[in-house]
Amino acid sequence: MEQSLERINTALVSLRKGKMVILVDEEAANNEAHLILPAEKVSSKAINFMSTEAKGLICLALDPNKVESLKLPLMSSSSHSKTAFTLSIDKKEIKTGSSAQDRAETIKTAIHPKASPHDLVTPGHIFPLKASQNGVLEKRTPSDAAVDLMNIAKMDRSSVICQILNNDGELTNQEELKFFSRKHHIPILNIKDIIHYRLYYEALLEIKNEKQLDTAFGPFTCLTYADKITKNEHFALIKGKIKNGCLLRIHQGCLEGDVFLSKSCHCKKNLHDSLNALSKENSGILFYHPEPITKDRCQHSNLKISYYALASQLLKQFDVTAVHVLMTHLHEVNSLKSFGISVLSKTKLEP
Template sequence: MPLDSPLQLIEALRRGEPVVLSDGEDDASDGVLLQAAEFADAAAVNFFAREARGLICLALTSERCQALGLEPMVAAPRAGEGPGFTVSIEATSGISTGISAADRARTVQVAVDPASGPADLVSPGHIFPLRALPGGVMSRAGHAEAACDLTRLAGLRPAALLAGILDEDGDNARGETLRAFARRHGLRMGGIAELIHHRILHEGTIARSAEYRLGTRHGEFRVCAYHDAFKDVVHLALVRGEIDSAQPVLVRVQAVETLRDLLAGEPPMGPQQWNLERSLARIAAEGSGVLVLLAQVESAGAILEQLAQGPRLRPPQFPQRTLGVGAQILRDLGVRKMRLMSFPVTYKAVSGFELEVVEFVPFSVGQEE
């Protein structure tokens, strides 16, 4: 069963129909059932509960969450890692226990009503909002971001009822099981990668704003500055040599961290991961490559926590937090195939940016500058 195009999903959502959305292109990728929130009545909620059977959530934009006064579910969420759950909600009026399909539909309608505010909802409740990042799938290739993008592109309120789809054993439905679910219910089924590609063709969230030459201890690099319209920050790409889109390019993408990059902090067991200095040295040694430095605002608490705990060996943040922004920059530079300086990790929907990871290049002792 070939995936439907983003335009077909958009048309289905505009008609009030639910659709199935897959977060990857292989049989290991799972998916969700989603429907534009303004069409979410009691029958829709009941269908989600009976057929999808996963946790029923409500994808909302960051702006809408702020307008409703919805705080994160946990006090200090790790930025960009996993879904952005807020506190659960319930409508303050017009419901009984809150758990019935009709009650949950009422809560959804109150949450997406432009006239509603914080006083119209209480917590905890039986609907679980998911905060989508500004920029949608161009910032994070997640279900909440895709749901808000699709409903916005359909000319509807950017909000969607959303639930994971489970198989008969209670596991996440994947591959053919997911496709069979869509066929059984006569639903359109699309992918996040295709949505990303659709948005690339019609819009973007960053733009190259300047270009410079920069001398470093590892030689001269071309520095390309990119303005991020959603965060109003500047990201940098340090480029060495010529980029050939037909050939694999050595690439490092990272958000700047004070302890790791500016203070060159090391864990007790010694060098364990790529940092700014080592990445530049490796790219210079090979004669070509790209280092993308993503701007991030580090709170005082985050910096103090880094200092208290010390540097730690941990998986990269790129897949969850920075896939969209970093991928847009790499694509603009002409990169298509990557030798990625990183721990091996699964990258979902990266093909939507016309990028392919052909090799992971983890750091190992002996590669220090």
């Protein structure tokens, strides 16, 4: 199994036992690391551990529906902050709200399925964070990742989350984090593992339309499909009947190359060579992902991994798990493999 899926499974075992997991984002600019704990497993001991060992602010990541039901307003409507803090909370009629015991009580009260805004007061000593509707597939933040992870664990979606600081009160570096993980026997999970897990297992495709298309390269079936997160439309040109061992090309659309025949990239040539190759096969498929307009339209090294997830999901709908690939970069093959598609052979096109 893919390593990232294994890491998720290890984390799920810990979380279900009421243990913590360390969450990092390898691709973030800074070394932010957070301890996360299912809120349904909170205790004063866990809160005390977070305050003394992790030392960051103790927050409560909540799914947007829960924030809505508690009628918690955002602390700021500014889109500046990537983290959506709501007003801080305490349980109503609690002593000071600041002790570990009080904070655990506030969390238990807030996450109770029947909790109402009347059970809480603001401001307080627990800082709720509102996750996005689509979690990490929409916004790559620790709170989104924490809520997604609870959902994957089939637990209450609320999560206690606390940033880990080193002995000097600064962000931890990788070595310090590994030491922290070994010392306290807490597994480390990467946000990209959660993204990969969701892209692997969640049905994200919606087929919109199917029609026959007669082209200069012969007849194809053109499937239009959309992903449920961005609602963006993608296309699949299918030659013959799709079956295991068919020829596959994933082409990222390039307006300048494909349409205006720009000479500064090989996109048009790759597209035409691929369609030519497909026309000679009994079974083949070309995925065409129109690219959002960006400055570096032809810098294809930044292809989004989700394109491969979507292509893999569509292939699996046709019971295809092994393909011959026309590719420009090796990472295309690796991405397909990471979503459970075996690559029987690869033919290189000019990048």
